[in-house]
Amino acid sequence: MSISSREMPGIGRKYELDTDFGDKISLVQLESGGVQLYISSKNGESGSAELTLSEAVRIANILAGSVLKAEDEGVSMIFSSLSDLPIKLHSYTLGAKTDGKSIADLKIRTVTGATVVALSSSGESILNPSPSSRFREGDSVLVIGEEEQISRFAKKYL
Amino acid sequence: MMEGIALALLLCLGFALVSKRLNFPPVPMYMLAGIVIGVSGLNIVHQSDVSDFLTRLGLLFLLFTMGLELNPSEFSGKKGPFFFSGIVDLGVNMLIGFAASVLLGFPIYEAVVIAAAFYISSSAMAVSSLIENRKLAAPESDTILWVMVFEDIMLLFIIVAFSAASSDPVRVLINAALVIAFFFIVVRILNSKIKILLERDDNIPLLFTFTLVIAAAGISGLLGIPETLTAIALGSALSGTNPGSLEKHAKPFREVFLIVFFVFFGISIDLTSGFPVIPVVILAILAVASKLISSIAIGLYVHKNPYSGIEVWSETTARGEFSLAIALMYGTPLIAAIIAIIVLITSFTGGLMGRHSFRIKKFVLKMRLRFTLKRA
Structure with a gap:
């Protein structure tokens, strides 16, 4: 897995993640508060979703498992x-x-x-x-x- | 006076709802609203001192928030592709815009104004199109955004150049350099104090932001340099403090006053008597075509791929707020009307292209395939 992040002027911050299975996930934190999530799988399919901040937090909790x-x-x-x-x-x-x-x-x-x-x-x-x-x-x-x-x-x- | 502004805003509200519904850029809609009720249309709302003042505030807040995005430390590390894209975009579009205007018979000074407006794309439309059309994951989106940043920097130079040309150049340049240096030094010294101030959760940050923008205009009046310049410079100097908070507090002012700016731009333009329709249509078509040329060059150099160029093209074709700002600041009424129509046409086309760039790329691919097959 490798993660890189960079500034997108006027938009927010982009995080790009190459998974061990060969898929690519991009997350863009919008200055306006939400998050856009992009997945492009290794077989060429791609999809996207826009999340509000609370939806993003919810998903982060599910993915991380309970920390507490x-x-x-x-x-x-x-x-x-x-x-x-x-x-x-x-x-x-x-x-x-x-x-x-x-x-x-x-x-x-x-x-x-x-x-x-x-x-x-x-x-x-x-x-x-x-x-x-x-x-x-x-x-x-x-x-x-x-x-x-x-x-x-x-x-x-x- | 107020009833005119109220009517204009009410109409804009309606047009804004329609543009959201149709997922279309709102800027041309506001201008259309203005044209409908203004000189060229029903002629029921007219410019006034009040509308001029609100328009001026809109421009100041636009340029101040633009300055906030110009953090010198962020692009000091930028290399080849950033400068290449920016310079190709500047060179190709300025040159085509200027040459076309001269050939169409405009005097040199007016041709330069048209060329500057012809060159500069709408950052606001590019940003919202990239978000709404879900293109942020594509590598081209970074290129597009940095081209916009480069254009913003060039706008600063364009403003300096125009004001230096119109009066005593040496004095303007020295004053401009001094003011910019002054802003950066003061902000640097007060950096931590400003940060603390902006983190308060009462109404102080809001008042502070508003005061800053008005103060920038005040300083420019004292020194005889354009207030647009001081607004950008102050924004850029403050980008090292807490730009997020400043942006948040300046945004409501910008949004509202800019709508007044767009709608009164539409109201003021005169399309009825002696408007050069054919030259304007030629300029608008060229405005779309010249961005294609610069974008393909950028796509080939930065992404080694002409289809990336089409993506860049579809997002940078729309001209908008900055072109209108240049028209308002430096154009005669006729030039302003011409630029308004170029903005109207390119922003509608650009809006459509941004949404359908995938289809455009597919279409070009198909044509290329057919062409190679025919030759083989």
Whole structure:
């Protein structure tokens, strides 16, 4: 795949994309706000479409897949600069298993790989709690890590 | 006075709706509307100080927004094909326009005015035709747009040349150079401040844009250089700040005042007494033909393909706003009428050609095939 882009004076910006399968896609962002999309396939057929800005955004989302997947009390994110690394954030309410223990006691990072990034204890929330912070039953924590690290955390401490 | 302008605008509104419906360039429609109610038609609406003022604003905003597209840093890196296309387009069309006008008996000065108007295509029509006829993916569309940019730069030189010729050339040239340098230096110094100002979301950017254009005209009055020149120069100097925002705020003024410009152009032209019909028709046909010659040369050189030339031809045949601007600024009433009719004919033909260029190319291909078969 190769992409090139250039200015079209009075019109906007043109992006040309040669796909690995030999087709050619041109996208023109119009100064007036919309987008024109041209496809010329390798067998000689060609087609075009004009999209409004919101239609273009919609299509971009479909093509990119969801970058932000929300689930109950958790969210997965993919950043374009770290596209091979899906990052998950999840919040949990702690039970009796971890009552009275600190992050250091539990060796959370060493054991699961996940990191506790926030702690809410008796109505007070802190970001980046220190390793000596102690959990009590009913506290909420926010944990960051990869999918497996998060599920290891849930299995071990809840 | 106002009732005349109201009637003209109302008629334009109707014609604009028709032109959208038929997918046709609106500029000739506005002129036709003007001709219908003006001197050559029903003679019910006349030019007035108010209409002249609105027309002048239309021209200023047109040239200011044109200047915004002229960012010197963008074409400083341009090479061979850009200059070749631009110079061929300039040389061929100016020369044919000038020679034809002289042969048809026009005096030298008037022949130069006709040649300049004959040369310069309508950027607005080319842009809207490329978008509406879905031609932006074609490599020729880039060539066409850059030819338009080259023509815009040439318009700047044409304005300088005409005003230098009409008065003290040295003083005009020095003043023009000083003003252009002044605009670029001031904008450079205030660049970040202007950018911040233009990003506000109250009415300040709108007021700022309007004030700039009027100020450009004011400065020109003080220094005795054309306001069209200062408007382009200021636009070009500001192209390094936030041209998108300036364009957005200048656009509504431009659109409305330009319509007044077109319709009153139609109103003012006199086709009734002693209008040289045959020379004008000859000029109009030549205007279409000479763009064919320059475009084929461009197609062959830039795209190594005569059919690309046909594509360039179909999009650059329409003359429009800039030709009328030249006619208004430098032409006698008769020359203005002649240029108006050339614009009318070429923009209708160009509009049709832009839409059917695919058929034209197919037709030429068929004829060529038949011709080679016959010879073989």
